[in-house]
Ligand code: SF4
């Protein structure tokens with residue numbers, strides 16, 4: 001039998017057992033980043049493929065939300081900071097080794113890109129919109145002309161942003177649950193799937209919804225595969241990793257994880273979407289909302305659970 | 314130069330003097346600490362062994378906290394002492410997540426704080442407060458590169474271990490066992 005006790009100091013409320021420094025702000029930040037990345041990716045890729053007329057909501061409408069999602073996400077990051085007045089120092093330093101640092105920079109680059117992108121569609125979506133100044137009108141026509149040029153970097157940055165939401169966590173080898181390279185792709189796929197769900201909710205075009213529904217089913221399957229892969233990888237790992245996996249396989253996160261994330265957030269909406277493709281009448285927003293909520297809860301659980309996995313004690 | 318510490322787990326009586334000395338010396342706010350004492354009990358009665366360890370930041374040579382800091386607030390000082398520059402710290406918490414020893418905490422004033430090896434005392438040629446106050450003199454602080462230093466001698470003659478070496482951080486606190 002082995003027992004480890006704190007004789008002094010640590011068994012005090014401010015430090016142990018809750019060293020958890022990341023609370024609700026970080027999961028929301030990661031969630032919004034993922035949705036935004038997904039929308040920009042779909043918008044960019046369908047533009048590059050020349051399908052922008054067929055996929056109106058995906059390419060033109062949904063991206064209008066992205067600047068708001070990103071700014072709100074950055075605001076969440078700001079709320080997480082404990083030394084808020086020093087926030088600007090994130091942008092006076094470039095430290096490529098720090099995921100927190102380069103993530104903040106990726107957001108700083110992709111937010112203006114997303115603003116330019118949506119600006120080029122505003123008038124198409126809201127015909128009554130008037131840019132008022134001539135210079136803005138010239139700028140708009142310039143943006144419209146070079147859309148394809150923006151689409152490429154935007155799509156690439158969207159993928160980076162999506163992966164980053166996972167890498168922010170996976171870069172910490174002190175937290176065995178996070179320290180796996182599968183987290184980057186997993187968060188990317190999950191972000192894309194939530195984005196697809198949001199687009200399905202917004203779209204009124206049956207054909208477009210059908211295409212996004214198919215994509216979403218595929219993404220959900222990949223996500224499920226990644227989750228199995230993640231847990232299996234842990235079980236084949238070191239003691240610290242096995243302990244991390246056991247939080248989900250019998251431990252205290254088992255029930256919420258399998259109920260809200262795996263079943264209600266992935267399997268059930270996928271089944272509903274399949275039914276819908278087969279021609280059954282399913283209200284579109286039910287699977288979509290489930291996927292979105294599942295994605296959000298998934299991030300909450302991973303952030304929370306990761307912080308209690310450690311090497312010592 | 315490479316500062317390190319050797320702590321004799323066989324001499325330590327777990328009095329926590331080091332903890333109080335540190336809190337006093339460094340004005341650690343009430344309810345927080347930069348060092349702490351752990352008691353590890355192994356085995357079943359009557360074959361039990363107890364190890365007492367005074368723990369703190371390991372001033373790792375390959376420190377994830379310095380690597381992940383977005384502003385460079387967490388940095389290395391001379392002799393490998395890992396320090397947080399308060400006015401550069403934005404309190405993002407990345408370093409707290411990155412430390413396998415949970416040696417950092419968020420100071421009520423917003424920045425992140427942790428053991429400094431009492432760098433202000435070391436620069437004046439003194440030992441860190443915890444080392445100088447220890448009633449059993451179970452801690453040795455010094456330059457690991459200096460072959461004549463006491464700490465190097467102790468480490469040459471005794472068996473020692475470091476904590477969670479598998480985390481790959483190259484900790485610089487050694488526990489004599
Ligand atoms: S013990 Fe933790 S805080 Fe100290 S240097 Fe190592 S990783 Fe950084």
Ligand code: SF4
Nearest residue numbers: 382402403405406408
């Ligand atoms: S909390 Fe401060 S010291 Fe820690 S990583 Fe963030 S900026 Fe650096």
